[in-house]
Amino acid sequence: MIATTETVEILDQCDFVSQFIIQSNVYERFLQAKQALNRDKEAQQLIAAFQQIKEQYEDVQRFGRYHPDYNHIMKSVRAKKREVDMNECVAQYKLAERALQSLLDDISEAIAYSVSPNIKVPRDGLALKDTGGGCGCGSGGGCGCS
Structure with missing residues (x-):
């Protein structure tokens, strides 16, 4: 590249x-919330437990409803996810993360629109979604995201 x-x-x-x-x-x-989350032993234990059950969930997803532990794993994943989400440090971190993402989205939008008002700016992933009724994931609507 020539400067x-x-x-x-x-x-x-x-x-x-x-x-x-x-x-x-x-x-x-955001940095303070991240540091608080990293220092919080309870939050770290909840996250580790969620990661373990998530690995089991990924195994179950290969077989779907035909897996013998399907119902148990699905309920366990939802319960662990809720436990993680209800932790105060995790909740504060997620709020700070969303605020930072919003700031970055605003800056990206300002830069893009200064070039052209026709530029699609990814904001919370909305620019990547097809608003014409299809889901855009290529599954033919089988995934249920449409």
Whole structure:
């Protein structure tokens, strides 16, 4: 890549935007929530237990309803997921994560629309979804996401 003054200016502006993000209150709250989550022993135990049951869930998914432990594993996964989600540290982390994602989405949108109003900007994954009625996953609607 040949560096031009335009490229250097764009890189300088990218550095400015990244510093803006890093110095923001949103990013600071995200880091604090992440550190609190990493230090919380109960949350880490819940996450580890969820990871174990999730591995069993992935095995069950290969066979679907024909797996002998299908109902038990499905109920266990939902219960563990709820336990993880109800933990205060996990909930605070998820809120901070969503706030940071929203900030990043806003910045991406501002940059994209400054180039052209016709650019599709992924916001919470909505730009990647087909709004014409199909699910877009290629399963023919068999997955139930349509």
